Structures are given as structure tokens and as C-alpha cells.
Amino acid sequence: MTNHAPRFWRSIPQRYNLSGTHCTCCNEYFFPPRNLCPNCRRGAHLEEYTFKGTGTIITYTTIYNATEDFERLTPYNLAIIQLDEGPKITGQIVSSSAGVKIGMRVRPVFRILGKEGDKGIIYYGTKFAPLLEQSCAEEK
Amino acid sequence: MVSGIVSYGVYIPRFRIRLDEIARVWGNGEEITEGLRVFEKSVPDLDEDTVTIAVEAARNALQRARIDPKRIGAIYAGSESHPYAVKPTATIVGQAVCTSSSFTAADFEFACKAGTAALQACLGLVGSNLIDLGLAIGADVSQGAPGDMLEYTAAAGGAAYLIGSRDVAAEIEGTYSFTTDTPDFWRREGMPYPEHGGRFTGEPAYFKHVTGAARGLLERMGSAPEDYDYAVFHQPNGKFPVRVAKMLGFSKKQIEPGLIVPLIGNTYSASCLIGLAATLDIAKPGERIFVTSFGSGAGSDAFSISVKDKIEEIRCGASSVRDYIGEAEYLDYAMYAKHKGKLRI
Numbered sequence: 001m002t003n004h005a006p007r008f009w010r011s012i013p014q015r016y017n018l019s020g021t022h023c024t025c026c027n028e029y030f031f032p033p034r035n036l037c038p039n040c041r042r043g044a045h046l047e048e049y050t051f052k053g054t055g056t057i058i059t060y061t062t063i064y065n066a067t068e069d070f071e072r073l074t075p076y077n078l079a080i081i082q083l084d085e086g087p088k089i090t091g092q093i094v095s096s097s098a099g100v101k102i103g104m105r106v107r108p109v110f111r112i113l114g115k116e117g118d119k120g121i122i123y124y125g126t127k128f129a130p131l132l133e134q135s136c137a138e139e140k
Numbered sequence: 141m142v143s144g145i146v147s148y149g150v151y152i153p154r155f156r157i158r159l160d161e162i163a164r165v166w167g168n169g170e171e172i173t174e175g176l177r178v179f180e181k182s183v184p185d186l187d188e189d190t191v192t193i194a195v196e197a198a199r200n201a202l203q204r205a206r207i208d209p210k211r212i213g214a215i216y217a218g219s220e221s222h223p224y225a226v227k228p229t230a231t232i233v234g235q236a237v238c239t240s241s242s243f244t245a246a247d248f249e250f251a252c253k254a255g256t257a258a259l260q261a262c263l264g265l266v267g268s269n270l271i272d273l274g275l276a277i278g279a280d281v282s283q284g285a286p287g288d289m290l291e292y293t294a295a296a297g298g299a300a301y302l303i304g305s306r307d308v309a310a311e312i313e314g315t316y317s318f319t320t321d322t323p324d325f326w327r328r329e330g331m332p333y334p335e336h337g338g339r340f341t342g343e344p345a346y347f348k349h350v351t352g353a354a355r356g357l358l359e360r361m362g363s364a365p366e367d368y369d370y371a372v373f374h375q376p377n378g379k380f381p382v383r384v385a386k387m388l389g390f391s392k393k394q395i396e397p398g399l400i401v402p403l404i405g406n407t408y409s410a411s412c413l414i415g416l417a418a419t420l421d422i423a424k425p426g427e428r429i430f431v432t433s434f435g436s437g438a439g440s441d442a443f444s445i446s447v448k449d450k451i452e453e454i455r456c457g458a459s460s461v462r463d464y465i466g467e468a469e470y471l472d473y474a475m476y477a478k479h480k481g482k483l484r485i
Contacts, residue, residue: 016235017236017238071485072478073186095185111185127187
């Protein structure tokens with residue numbers, strides 16, 4: 001059995017909470033995090049930034065034939081999501097029985113991303129779901 | 141020092157199966173669904189487990205009162221369906237809600253009352269000034285063997301409570317526990333489904349322990365059922381909490397806001413904590429809530445709670461129990477079996 005525990009462990013901040021970086025000089029946000037701003041180079045000032053996770057679906061596809069690790073999930077929707085701060089990321093769309101649409105607003109949800117068989121570790125991280133309407137709260 | 145609930149959050153998966161649909165497959169008919177007084181139950185998504193549910197509930201609790209997660213000094217996660225036998229659910233929750241690394245953590249297991257046991261542990265640490273805030277969680281994706289009585293009610297959900305002594309939204313005035321060695325329900329190591337003692341789970345288990353803890357607390361507090369505006373009891377089905385309320389002298393009106401089992405099933409470690417959240421969703425400052433959990437094996441924890449002004453300020457900060465109940469998508473038995481991993485590929 002393969003063991004990817006160290007590789008998974010290193011990316012926990014990004015997977016759990018969309019932790020990236022922000023260049024305060026040019027105001028560009030990066031995900032995954034960059035150590036260097038391609039716009040400002042030596043003049044850059046990068047800081048850690050946790051993305052809100054809300055965004056808009058740019059495009060999507062539906063997977064009917066998946067690799068072994070994901071075959072139990074089929075059919076499922078994969079989308080490119082533009083986060084509100086700018087970066088585009090690929091993520092699975094869940095809880096969208098009404099269908100997925102380009103332009104749909106989404107929020108982050110915490111889900112199982114994969115498992116190393118029955119004995120290995122469980123990978124957790126961020127997927128996306130349509131924004132919820134709440135009876136008395138603001139948009140979340 | 142006043143200690144109690146600083147914030148709370150729940151999470152209920154959006155999928156449901158109607159009990160009629162389960163009865164259709166196993167041919168048990170209406171007598172079971174009528175007898176249980178449960179109409180439908182929540183079902184986790186394909187990629188949801190106790191950890192994901194606990195994280196969503198904890199994030200809702202933090203968001204509701206806009207709490208800085210770095211204040212959390214303890215995380216205790218109660219469940220009977222932790223995804224790992226060895227590796228804590230609580231550490232994953234801590235990382236996912238962005239606590240500092242300076243917190244103590246452990247997983248609790250006590251059938252359906254592990255969540256209230258976690259709450260008591262946090263209350264102790266807060267009361268002794270060892271921590272600022274404690275995060276107590278009850279979450280489960282409970283299991284029932286196909287065709288077994290448990291399958292009709294074993295549901296999924298979670299509730300998280302931030303316990304502290306500053307900006308308290310509901311004071312915990314007192315708590316009392318009643319515990320004995322009663323083998324009414326169990327799951328041996330490595331077994332996929334629990335076993336139970338059938339009718340033995342009623343009188344010598346649920347009713348003895350719930351009434352034992354409830355009467356013990358009423359006596360300690362010097363209070364009576366009529367001193368409370370609401371009451372919440374563990375909800376393995378729709379019948380037991382109604383009957384135990386009557387035995388103790390609580391009215392149907394008192395238990396109504398927190399009686400959510402007919403719509404989501406038995407969420408085990410989250411059961412009475414979600415019932416309490418549904419009550420906090422509507423309770424007004426000055427009102428009092430009586431809560432008693434039950435966990436097989438067996439024990440009950442009772443709490444006397446007094447709602448404070450702060451509740452009005454935080455109530456709308458996150459989704460309510462009714463918001464989640466309203467977000468329902470129904471599955472047939474085949475899709476339910478796929479969601480619960482009952483189909484081997």
C-alpha cells in the first residue's frame with residue numbers, strides 16, 4: 001500500500017482552509033501559496049492569507065468514469081471556481097441536486113477528499129457547495 | 141463565576157430517507173414506523189463522516205458569535221463513529237477551525253451521550269480557570285444493520301458548543317450524572333454494526349437513567365419541571381422522549397421545540413445537543429431549559445440552563461436547526477445504500 005501521509009500532511013493548511021498568499025504591493029492573491037510575486041519580484045511583500053472560500057463557477061464537467069479511488073462517487077461534478085479574491089481553483093461541487101451552472105455562487109465545505117484504502121489515512125479538505133439561504137443570518 | 145454556552149452550531153446532512161421507504165424494502169410495514177414516531181432520517185453524503193460533520197458544526201459555532209478560534213483551550217469530540225480507531229477526531233477539528241496549537245484534545249465515546257460528557261469536561265476546565273474556551277462536540281454517522289430496527293432511526297448530524305465564562309449566551313446552572321453498568325447496546329471492536337437488547341433498551345436503560353439523572357438534578361437545584369420553559373431529552377425515537385417527559389412531569393409544550401427526531405432521526409451523540417440548539421434558536425432571555433442526555437452502556441447527564449441576553453445578539457450568526465431541516469433531499473433505498481457504503485464495489 002502506498003503511504004502519502006507526509007505529502008498530505010504538508011498540504012493540510014491549503015486543503016483544510018485554502019491558505020494562500022497575498023502581495024500587498026500589487027494586491028494580487030495566490031493559491032496555492034507563492035513565495036515570490038511574479039508581478040513585483042524583488043519589490044514584493046507577500047503575506048499569508050486565508051481565502052474566504054466563496055466564489056463563482058467558471059466552468060465545470062461531470063465525471064461518469066472515474067479512477068478507482070473515486071468510482072464510488074460517480075457521477076460527480078468538477079468545476080473551476082474563481083474565488084472572490086481572484087485565483088481560480090479546481091474543486092468538486094457537492095449538494096447540488098438542482099444541477100451545476102456556470103455563474104453559480106458557491107461556498108466551501110469540509111469533506112473527505114480520498115482514502116488510502118481501508119487501512120491508510122483519510123484525506124480531508126475543501127469542496128464546494130451552493131450558497132445556503134439562512135432564515136435570519138447574512139450570506140455564509 | 142458564571143459558566144455556560146458562549147456559542148453553538150449544528151450541522152445536519154441534507155439527504156433524507158423516509159422510513160416508509162426502508163419499510164418497503166424490508167416489508168416490516170407501517171407498525172414499525174408508526175410505533176417509532178419517526179418519519180424520516182438524515183443520511184450523510186458519500187464524502188461525509190463524523191469528522192466532516194464535527195468540523196462544519198464547530199465552524200458554525202465559531203461563526204455564530206464571531207469567536208477567535210485561538211481562544212480555544214480544549215476540544216473534546218464525542219462520537220460512537222469516529223472514523224479512526226486510533227487518531228483523534230478532535231485534532232482534525234482543531235486544525236480545520238484554525239485554533240492555535242496550544243490546546244488539549246481527546247475523543248470521547250459513550251454511545252449517545254459522548255457529546256454531553258464532552259460538554260461537562262469543558263465546563264470543568266472553564267470553571268477551574270484552566271482554559272478560556274472549550275469546544276465540546278457531539279457528532280455521529282450512526283450505523284444500523286440492513287433490516288435491523290436500528291436502521292429505521294440511525295441518522296447523521298453534529299452539534300458543537302463553545303463553553304466559557306465571558307459573554308455567556310446561556311448559563312449552565314448545574315449538571316448531574318447517573319451512570320450504571322447496563323449492557324443495553326454495544327458494538328465490539330472491528331464490528332461494522334452495533335447490537336442491542338431489543339426491549340431491554342427501554343425500562344432498565346433509557347427510562348431508568350434519564351429519570352435518575354433528571355430527578356437528581358431537580359433535587360440538587362431545588363427546582364421543579366414547571367420552573368422550566370423548555371425541556372430536551374435524548375431522542376432515540378419519537379416515543380421515548382415524550383414518555384419520559386410525562387413521567388417526570390414535563391409537558392408536551394415544553395419539549396416541542398427541541399423534539400426534532402421525527403424529522404431527522406436519531407443523531408446519537410448529537411441527538412439531545414441538536415434538540416438543545418433548536419430550543420436555543422427560539423428561546424428568549426430569562427427562559428430556562430432542562431436537558432437530559434442518554435448513552436447506552438449506560439448513563440445520563442442532566443443540565444439546568446438559563447438563557448441570557450447575549451442569545452439575541454448571536455442567534456442569527458449561523459444556520460439554525462430549522463434551516464438545516466428545511467434543506468432536505470430525499471433518497472430511495474438504493475441511493476441510501478450507496479451513501480452508507482452498504483454496496484461493495
